[in-house]
Amino acid sequence: MELFIQQVINGLSLGGIYALIALGYTMVYGIIELINFAHGDVYTLGSFFSIAIIGLLDASGRLHGVPLLLVLAVALAGSMILCGIVGVLLERLAYRRLRNAPRLAPLITAIGASFILENIMQLWRGPSPIPFPSVVPNVTWHFGGVNLSSNEVLVVVMALFLMAVLQIFIYNTRLGKAMRATAQDRDAAQLMGININMTIALTFFIGSALAGVGGFVSGIYYGSTWFYNGFEAGLKAFTAAVLGGIGNVAGAMLGGFVIGMVESLTAGFISDQWATVAVFLLLVLVLIFRPSGLLGEVLPDKV
Amino acid sequence: MATLLELRQIDAFYGRIQALHGISLRVDKGEVVALIGSNGAGKTTTLRVISGLLRPAHGQVIYEGQDITRLSPDLIVGRRLIQSPEGRRIFARMTVLENLQLGAYTRTSLTEVAESLEEVFTLFPRLKERINQKGGTLSGGEQQMLAIGRALMSKPELLLLDEPSLGLSPLLVQTIFSIIRDINKRGVTILLIEQNARQALQIAHRGYVLETGNITMQDTAANLLASEEVRAAYLGGSVKAS
Numbered sequence: 001m002e003l004f005i006q007q008v009i010n011g012l013s014l015g016g017i018y019a020l021i022a023l024g025y026t027m028v029y030g031i032i033e034l035i036n037f038a039h040g041d042v043y044t045l046g047s048f049f050s051i052a053i054i055g056l057l058d059a060s061g062r063l064h065g066v067p068l069l070l071v072l073a074v075a076l077a078g079s080m081i082l083c084g085i086v087g088v089l090l091e092r093l094a095y096r097r098l099r100n101a102p103r104l105a106p107l108i109t110a111i112g113a114s115f116i117l118e119n120i121m122q123l124w125r126g127p128s129p130i131p132f133p134s135v136v137p138n139v140t141w142h143f144g145g146v147n148l149s150s151n152e153v154l155v156v157v158m159a160l161f162l163m164a165v166l167q168i169f170i171y172n173t174r175l176g177k178a179m180r181a182t183a184q185d186r187d188a189a190q191l192m193g194i195n196i197n198m199t200i201a202l203t204f205f206i207g208s209a210l211a212g213v214g215g216f217v218s219g220i221y222y223g224s225t226w227f228y229n230g231f232e233a234g235l236k237a238f239t240a241a242v243l244g245g246i247g248n249v250a251g252a253m254l255g256g257f258v259i260g261m262v263e264s265l266t267a268g269f270i271s272d273q274w275a276t277v278a279v280f281l282l283l284v285l286v287l288i289f290r291p292s293g294l295l296g297e298v299l300p301d302k303v
Numbered sequence: 304m305a306t307l308l309e310l311r312q313i314d315a316f317y318g319r320i321q322a323l324h325g326i327s328l329r330v331d332k333g334e335v336v337a338l339i340g341s342n343g344a345g346k347t348t349t350l351r352v353i354s355g356l357l358r359p360a361h362g363q364v365i366y367e368g369q370d371i372t373r374l375s376p377d378l379i380v381g382r383r384l385i386q387s388p389e390g391r392r393i394f395a396r397m398t399v400l401e402n403l404q405l406g407a408y409t410r411t412s413l414t415e416v417a418e419s420l421e422e423v424f425t426l427f428p429r430l431k432e433r434i435n436q437k438g439g440t441l442s443g444g445e446q447q448m449l450a451i452g453r454a455l456m457s458k459p460e461l462l463l464l465d466e467p468s469l470g471l472s473p474l475l476v477q478t479i480f481s482i483i484r485d486i487n488k489r490g491v492t493i494l495l496i497e498q499n500a501r502q503a504l505q506i507a508h509r510g511y512v513l514e515t516g517n518i519t520m521q522d523t524a525a526n527l528l529a530s531e532e533v534r535a536a537y538l539g540g541s542v543k544a545s
C-alpha cells in the first residue's frame with residue numbers, strides 16, 4: 001500500500017511534466033494539424049535556458065543577495081519567453097510556408113528542426129549531462145513509509161495551475177476564442193476578421209512557453225538534463241496528447257497524468273525496464289480501441 | 304449612386320486552372336446585386352477574391368475608392384466588407400452565442416455589440432432559444448440563420464452572401480429572402496450569389512451572369528428576369544406567375 005501511494009506520488013509529478021509538454025503538441029496539432037517533432041527539444045531548451053539564467057545570476061554574485069524566489073521567478077519567466085520565441089521562430093521559418101503543402105512535408109521539416117535544435121544544444125553545452133544548479137532546497141516530508149518532497153509538490157501544483165490558466169484563456173478570452181475558431185475552420189476564422197498568422201504564432205508561443213515551464217520544473221525535479229533529454233520525454237508527452245485525444249487541451253492534461261502514472265506504477269510493481277514498454281503498449285491499445293483518444297471527438301480523417 | 308465595390312479585370316487561378324477570366328463588376332451603395340451562374344461558373348471564387356482569401360493573378364478590387372486587392376482577409380473584414388460563405392461554415396464546436404461573438408470579433412464597443420446581438424435575436428428569435436447549443440447540432444435552416452446573424456454581428460457595410468438558401472425548405476427560402484430584403488432596407492449593401500436565380504433577381508436591383516469564369520450578361524434585375532437567354536438557362540424555361 002505504501003509502495004502504491006509512493007508510486008502514485010511519483011506518477012503525478014512525472015505526469016505533470018508530461019502534461020506540460022503534451023499541451024504544446026496538442027495545441028499545435030489542433031490549430032495546424034502538425035505533429036511538431038521539435039517540441040520535445042524546445043522542452044529541453046527550457047532546462048538549458050533555466051540553467052543559463054540561474055548561472056548568470058549566480059556568476060555575477062547576485063544570487064546570494066537576491067531572494068531565491070526572485071531568482072527562480074526570473075529563470076522561469078526567462079525560460080518561458082525564450083522557449084516561446086523559439087517556437088514562434090520555428091513556425092515562422094520552418095512551418096508557415098508549408099501550411100498548404102502535403103502533410104508529409106511539414107512533418108519531415110519538424111523532424112529536421114528537431115535535429116537542428118538538438119545539435120545546437122550539443123554544441124552549446126556538450127554531449128554529457130549538465131547538472132541543474134541545486135539552488136532550490138528540496139524538503140522531504142515523511143508520512144509513515146511514504147515520502148513527499150517539495151519538488152514533487154512544485155511540479156504538480158505548477159502543472160495544474162498553468163492548465164487552469166490555459167483553460168480559462170482558451171474558453172473565456174477573445175484571443176482564446178480566436179484560437180479555437182482558427183483550429184476549427186481557418187477560412188471562416190479569417191472571414192470573422194481573425195488574423196490567423198498572428199493566432200497561429202500565438203499558439204506556438206504559448207505551447208512552447210509551457211514546454212519552457214516543463215524544462216524548468218523538470219530541471220529542478222531531476223537535478224540534471226542533457227541535449228537529448230527531450231527525445232524520450234517528447235515521445236511520451238506526444239503519446240499523452242494522443243491518449244487524451246490530440247487537439248484536446250483537457251485531454252493532454254489527463255493523458256499526461258495517465259502516462260506518468262502508468263510509467264511509475266509499472267516501474268514500482270513490475271520493473272523499471274518495463275515502464276516505457278507499458279507506456280507505448282498503452283498507446284497501441286488506445287489507438288486500436290479508441291483512436292480518437294480518451295476525450296477526443298471523432299475527427300474527419302486526418303494524418 | 305456611389306460605387307462601393309468594383310472588380311476590374313480579375314483573373315484568378317487554382318494552380319494552373321483558371322477560374323476567372325478578366326471579370327469586372329460593380330456594386331453601388333444601397334444596392335442588392337445578384338450574381339448568378341451554374342455550378343462551377345466561378346461565383347464562390349469571385350467572393351474569395353473580394354474577401355482576400357484568394358489572390359487574383361491580375362486585376363484589382365476597389366472598395367470605397369481604395370485598392371484592397373493585396374489586403375489580408377482580416378483587414379478587409381475590418382473595413383466592414385463581410386462574407387457569409389458557401390456551406391455556412393458555422394463553428395460546429397462552439398455555441399450559438401460564441402459564433403455570434405466571433406462575428407463581432409473586429410468591433411471594439413461592447414455596448415454596440417450588445418445592440419447588434421439584440422437585433423440579430425429580433426431577426427432570428429430561434430437563435431435566442433438555442434443560445435447555448437453547439438453550432439454543429441443546429442438544423443440546416445438554423446445554421447443558415449446563424450451564418451447570416453454572425454455576419455450581421457460585424458455591422459457590415461457590404462455583405463457578400465454565398466447561396467444563403469441552399470438546402471432549405473421552400474418556406475424557409477421565402478423567410479431568408481425576405482430577411483435579406485429587410486437587411487438591405489436597413490442600409491446594408493448586398494452582393495448575392497444564388498442558384499435560385501428567380502428569387503435572387505426578384506429582390507435584386509441589378510444582376511450579373513457568370514459562365515465558366517466570364518461575365519456574359521449584366522443588366523437590371525427586371526431585364527434579366529425577362530430575358531429569353533436567362534430564362535432558358537437559369538429560370539427553367541417560362542416565367543411562372545409569382
Ligand SMILES: Nc1ncnc2c1ncn2[C@@H]1O[C@H](COP(=O)(O)OP(=O)(O)OP(=O)(O)O)[C@@H](O)[C@H]1O
Pocket residue numbers: 317320322340341342343344345346347348349389
Ligand atoms: N480549391 C480549388 N482547387 C481547384 N479548383 C477549384 C477549387 N475551387 C474551385 N475550383 C474550380 O474553380 C471553378 C469555379 O469554382 P467556384 O467554386 O467558384 O464555382 P461556383 O460558381 O461557386 O459553383 P457552385 O454553384 O457549384 O458553388 C470550378 O471549375 C471549380 O472546379
Ligand SMILES: [Mg+2]
Pocket residue numbers: 346347348389465
Ligand atoms: Mg459556389
